[in-house]
Amino acid sequence: MALREAAEISIDNGVQQLIGKARQESVETAFDRAQKMSPVCTFGSAGVCCRLCLEGPCRIMPNGREPQRGICGAGVDTIVARNFLAALVSGTAPHAEHGREVALALLATAEGKTPFAIKDVDKLLVIAGELGIATENRETSEIAREVALKALEDFQKQQGAMNWVDIRAQGKTRETWDKLGLTPVNAHLEISRAVTRGAMGCDADPLNLLLGAITMGLVDGFAGLHLSSDLQDILFGTPRAVKSKYCMGVLQPRMVNIAVHGHVPMLSEKIVEWAGRLNGEAKKMGAEGINVVGVCCTGNELLMRQGVPVASSFSSQELVIVTGAVEAMVVDIQCIMPGIQKVAECYHTNIITTMGDVKIPGATHVEFHPETADHAAEQIVRLAVQNFTRRDASRVAIPEETVEAYAGFSVEQIIEVLAKLDGEQPLKPLADAIASGAVRGVAALVGCTNPREKQDFGNVTVAKELLRNNVLVVTTGCAAHSLGKHGLMNISGLDYCGAELRNVLITLGKAAGLPALPPALHMGSCVDNSRPANLLKAVADYLGVAIRQLPVVGSCPETHSPKAMSIGTYFIACGVDVHVGVNPQIGGSAFVTAVLCNDRSAGGITTDEVFGGKLIYQPDPLQAAKTLLDRIDQKRAELGLPV
Ligand code: CUV
Numbered sequence: 001m002a003l004r005e006a007a008e009i010s011i012d013n014g015v016q017q018l019i020g021k022a023r024q025e026s027v028e029t030a031f032d033r034a035q036k037m038s039p040v041c042t043f044g045s046a047g048v049c050c051r052l053c054l055e056g057p058c059r060i061m062p063n064g065r066e067p068q069r070g071i072c073g074a075g076v077d078t079i080v081a082r083n084f085l086a087a088l089v090s091g092t093a094p095h096a097e098h099g100r101e102v103a104l105a106l107l108a109t110a111e112g113k114t115p116f117a118i119k120d121v122d123k124l125l126v127i128a129g130e131l132g133i134a135t136e137n138r139e140t141s142e143i144a145r146e147v148a149l150k151a152l153e154d155f156q157k158q159q160g161a162m163n164w165v166d167i168r169a170q171g172k173t174r175e176t177w178d179k180l181g182l183t184p185v186n187a188h189l190e191i192s193r194a195v196t197r198g199a200m201g202c203d204a205d206p207l208n209l210l211l212g213a214i215t216m217g218l219v220d221g222f223a224g225l226h227l228s229s230d231l232q233d234i235l236f237g238t239p240r241a242v243k244s245k246y247c248m249g250v251l252q253p254r255m256v257n258i259a260v261h262g263h264v265p266m267l268s269e270k271i272v273e274w275a276g277r278l279n280g281e282a283k284k285m286g287a288e289g290i291n292v293v294g295v296c297c298t299g300n301e302l303l304m305r306q307g308v309p310v311a312s313s314f315s316s317q318e319l320v321i322v323t324g325a326v327e328a329m330v331v332d333i334q335c336i337m338p339g340i341q342k343v344a345e346c347y348h349t350n351i352i353t354t355m356g357d358v359k360i361p362g363a364t365h366v367e368f369h370p371e372t373a374d375h376a377a378e379q380i381v382r383l384a385v386q387n388f389t390r391r392d393a394s395r396v397a398i399p400e401e402t403v404e405a406y407a408g409f410s411v412e413q414i415i416e417v418l419a420k421l422d423g424e425q426p427l428k429p430l431a432d433a434i435a436s437g438a439v440r441g442v443a444a445l446v447g448c449t450n451p452r453e454k455q456d457f458g459n460v461t462v463a464k465e466l467l468r469n470n471v472l473v474v475t476t477g478c479a480a481h482s483l484g485k486h487g488l489m490n491i492s493g494l495d496y497c498g499a500e501l502r503n504v505l506i507t508l509g510k511a512a513g514l515p516a517l518p519p520a521l522h523m524g525s526c527v528d529n530s531r532p533a534n535l536l537k538a539v540a541d542y543l544g545v546a547i548r549q550l551p552v553v554g555s556c557p558e559t560h561s562p563k564a565m566s567i568g569t570y571f572i573a574c575g576v577d578v579h580v581g582v583n584p585q586i587g588g589s590a591f592v593t594a595v596l597c598n599d600r601s602a603g604g605i606t607t608d609e610v611f612g613g614k615l616i617y618q619p620d621p622l623q624a625a626k627t628l629l630d631r632i633d634q635k636r637a638e639l640g641l642p643v
C-alpha cells in the first residue's frame with residue numbers, strides 16, 4: 001500500500017519533515033496506521049452495530065435489507081441513538097473526572113495538605129459569592145474549602161440542580177432544560193443513569209435516548225467545563241494575555257526537553273516549577289538547561305497561564321518524540337495515544353505516566369497526587385535530566401520553524417480590554433460592533449486534530465473563511481494549535497480578516513496597548529470552552545436575549561474525540577449550531593439524523609426547534625463556513641440586525 005504523501009497528512013511543514021524522518025527510521029505513527037485501517041467498516045461508520053450484550057454483536061443492514069432488527073428486537077433508530085448516548089458518556093465522564101480531581105485538589109489545598117497555593121483570591125471571592133458562601137472576615141482557606149465542598153456536591157447531591165448549573169447557566173436558556181426535566185442533578189448520578197438507560201433491555205425510545213444525550217452534554221458543560229475552569233483559575237490563576245510560540249521548533253537542540261501531555265494542570269504546573277529549580281542539574285549534565293514544551297490540552301493550560309511554548313496537537317504527538325530530542329514525555333490523562341511508547345522505544349525518550357488509572361505497558365510510572373506533587377515532579381524532572389546523556393546526537397532533527405502567538409484571552413482579560421473603551425458598560429463596544437455588523441458574528445473554533453484528516457487544514461480553512469467574512473473567532477483545544485501554528489494568533493494574521501473586523505481588532509488592541517488583537521482569540525483548553533460559553537452568556541444578558549438568539553456558531557472541523565461531541569452537545573443545548581467535519585457516526589438512522597441535524601421533512605421534533613441549536617456534519621471546510629455564515633445571517637435577521 002502506498003503511504004499518503006506528507007503534504008496530504010499535514011499542512012504543517014515541521015510535521016511533514018518529521019513524517020519523512022519517522023518513515024526513514026521505520027517508525028510507525030498514527031498517520032500511517034490510519035491508512036492501514038482503511039477502508040473503514042461501513043456498519044460502525046453508520047452507527048448501526050451493537051455489541052451491548054452477548055446475544056450480539058448485531059448489525060442492521062442498509063437500504064431495508066434483512067436483518068432490520070437486533071436479536072432483542074432493537075431497531076436501527078434505537079441502536080444508533082444508544083451508540084450516540086454511549087459516545088457522549090465516554091466523552092463526558094473524563095471531563096467530569098477532570099472537574100472532580102481539581103475540586104479534590106482545591107479541598108486538599110484549602111486544608112493545607114498540598115504544596116499549591118490559592119493564586120487568584122479575587123476569583124475565589126467572586127465564585128464564593130455566586131455560590132452563596134459568606135466571605136466577610138473569613139480566612140481564604142476557609143472560603144476555598146467551602147467552595148471545594150460545593151463543587152463536590154455536584155457529584156453527590158440527590159435533589160435539585162447542580163450548583164454549577166445554578167451559577168453558570170443563563171436563566172432564559174435553562175428554562176427549556178428545566179421544563180423538559182433535563183437539568184442534571186449531579187454528574188455521577190447522571191452518568192450512571194445514562195449508562196443504565198443505554199444498557200441492553202433498558203431505554204428503547206430513540207427520542208428519549210437523545211434527550212438523555214442532551215443531559216450528558218449539560219453534565220459535560222457544567223461539571224466538566226465550568227467547574228474545572230473556575231477551580232483551576234482559583235488555584236493557578238486566571239489567564240491574561242501572554243506571548244509565546246508554536247510548532248515543533250520550540251524544542252531546543254541543546255537543552256533537556258520535557259514534553260508535558262494530557263489535561264490536568266496540577267501536574268504540568270509543578271513540572272514547570274521543578275524544571276526551573278533543577279536547571280543547574282541539567283547544566284551539570286552538559287545541557288544548556290531545561291525546556292518544557294506543551295502537547296494537547298495540558299499544553300494549552302500551560303500556554304494560557306505561563307506562556308509555555310506548544311510543540312504539538314493531538315494527531316502529531318508521536319512525532320514530537322521522532323525529533324530524537326525529547327528526554328521525557330510526561331502524561332497524565334486523556335488523549336494520550338498508547339502508540340507513544342512504541343515510538344519512544346525507537347529513541348531514548350522516557351514516557352512517564354503519572355495517574356493510577358492511566359498506565360502504558362513499558363512506560364515508567366511515577367504516581368502523582370496533589371498532596372505529594374513536589375516529590376513526584378522533582379523525581380520526574382530528575383529522570384528527564386539523567387536521560388540527557390542517552391540522547392543520540394546523530395538522530396536529532398528538530399524542524400526549525402516556530403510561529404509567534406498571543407494567547408491567554410480569558411473572559412476577564414477580554415472584558416478588561418473592552419473596559420478601556422467603556423468603563424461603565426464594557427460589553428457595549430462588543431455588542432455595538434455585532435449590532436452594526438462590523439462583527440458579523442462570533443465563532444468558536446474548537447476540538448482536535450485527527451490522524452485520518454489532513455492536519456490543520458480543516459481548522460485553518462474554516463477559520464480563515466469566517467475571518468474574511470468579519471466573524472470574530474475564538475478558539476480552544478487542538479484547533480487553537482492549528483490556528484496558532486498558521487499565524488492566526490499573531491498580528492500578521494490580521495491580513496486574513498475582513499476590513500471591518502480588522503478595524504475592530506485594531507481598536508481593541510490599541511486600547512490594550514498592543515498594535516492589535518490577534519484575529520483568533522485563544523481562550524484555552526477543551527474544558528475552557530466554559531470561557532466562550534461565559535462570554536456568550538454575558539453578551540446575551542447584556543442584550544436581554546437568550547443565547548439561542550445570538551449570531552454565534554461553533555465549529556469542530558477535525559475532531560477525533562467523543563469529548564468534543566459532549567462539548568458540542570452542551571452548546572447545542574444552549575442554542576448554538578455546532579459544525580463537525582468528521583463523521584459523527586449517526587448516519588444509519590434517518591430519525592437520529594433528523595433530530596440532531598434539523599431535518600424537519602420527517603415531521604418530527606428537532607434540537608433546533610427545542611433548543612435553538614443543531615449539529616451540522618460537513619467534511620468540506622469551505623462549504624461548512626458558508627453554512628455557518630448563513631446561520632449567522634439568519635440569526636442576525638431574526639434579531640432585526642442588518643445582514
Ligand atoms: Ni482536550 S479532546 S485532541 S487534547 S482538543 Fe486536543 Fe484537547 Fe481534542 Fe484531546
Ligand code: SF4
Binds near residue numbers: 057072074
Ligand atoms: Fe443485539 Fe440487542 Fe444485544 Fe444489541 S442489545 S447486541 S441489538 S441483542
